[in-house]
Amino acid sequence: MSDGSAAESPAPAPTLRAVFAGPRGRLLIALLIGEFGGAVQGIAYSTVLPLAACDLHGSALYGATLAAATLSSIFMLALGPAPLERLGFSAAIGIATVLFAIGAALSALAPDMVWILIGNVIRGLSMGIIAGLGYAALGSLYEDALRPRVFGLFAFMWLVPSLVGPLVNAGIASAVGWRWAMVWPAVLVIGGRVLMWRSAAIIPRQRSGARVSPLIGFGVVGALVLASWTSSEQGPWAWLGYLVGLCAAVGLSLLLIVRASGGARRRVFALTAFFGSCVVYFAAESVMPLAVVGGLGGSVLAGGLVVGAAGVGWSLLGLVPVRGVPGQGRLFGRAPMGVMLVGLGMIALALAVLSRSATIGVPVAVAAGAVIGVGMGMAYTVQSAANFNDLEPTRVSAVATAAAFAETGSITVGSLLTGGSYSLATSAGAHAASTLATGFLVLAALAVVVTALTTAALRRPDRVVP
Incomplete structure (x- = not known):
């Protein structure tokens, strides 16, 4: 690591035993369960959202609802490390879990499409908190030589949901309705987050001191909305709005990266x-x-x-x-x-x-x-x-x-x-x-x-x- 010890001692072999050993291994298992649940949840929403839009007569809000969770996650992450550093990891996991449960409940009980939209916004804020926390845990607890193996496990968590998730969720929606197909993966997500909360104390307290202006987050989201909206229009002004929005989103993203890297x-x-x-x-x-x-x-x-x-x-x-x-x-x-x-x-x-x-x-x-x-x-x-x-x-x-x-x-x-x-x-x-x-x-x-x-x-x- 930064004190030079990594250069003096041999790098640990990237075996699964080394990756899952000790308290950090238990936290990793919790994070993987949460990742798997999140993959199932995301695929469930995309699979049954057309059914929900039809049932609730909300086709006009379909695009906005589909993008809502991602955009609110981007905004939360664009705020930088300040929320995590102020709250601490245990409190952040607790808040993220409550937000996720509220968002999932609003979507599953929605009497109108707008409630699914609001639920997705809230769920996206929760996802942003957990994504930053997960990266912080892996970045601080694992040596440079082990970390690639750990990230490979996270990529693997998407394999089974991607292959069978759409079929399973479509079957559930056909059998008992789209609301159950939306809500059942929340059990996996919340279970994983409870396990995360129990192990969060081992993550080192952070003192980066880096701060990111909320204006960057608003700017990225606004630029993406502009590019998305104008891409569905026609004419030279549509092209101009699209290019301005896309370039602004990329430029502000790179600005955030530079500031975060110090x-x-x-x-x-x-x-x-x-x-x-x-x-x-x-x-x-x-x-x-x-x-x-x-x-x-x-x-x-x-x-x-x-x-x-x-x-x-x-x-x-x-x-x-x-x-x-x-x-x-x-x-x-x-x-x-x-x-x-x-x-x-x-x-x-x-x-x-x-x-x-x-x-x-x-x-x-x-x-x-x-x-x-x-x-x-x-x-x-x-x-x-x-x-x-x-x-x-x-x-x-x-x-x-x-x-x-x-x-x-x-x-x-x-x-x-x-x-x-x-x-x-x-x-x-x-x-x-x-x-x-x-x-x-x-x-x-x-x-x-x-x-x-x-x-x-x-x-x-x-x-x-x-």
């Missing part, structure tokens, strides 16, 4: 590369089904296979142990190679769409999705862990909230980057396949930039960066 160049590179990788992946994922259905004329099932191949690849590669410490030996190349694979997958997706043939394009797209997932699995574990390398355990909270913000915000930024531009371009008369292929090629170019940033971030510094 200006340390290598950590700025690490957080920016992490944000960039997530943006590239989620930008592609959001339009993969559209590329198959709208660009190639394939089936909805085929579109789902592409997304599934990417998700499975990411989850499974995250389980592959990472040995050593980033910047030493062969590990130096794992994350950059992963980002390069993501970029190659984007080029393959572009070629698949340009083939204009479902017979040729769909198999290529499925293979490309798998390559993108494998690349992301290689990069994600190292990049997410590298955000905390050589950082004192008592000074991780600012970086933790910035990393959680980067991952959460990238989902919306990425989907707006490809989905928003697709809506605007096709509304102006552009061909769907050409528009999608151009988008994938732009993402491939971004992957080159992210590869360079990742390489710079993983070089060992001449001196320890605080």
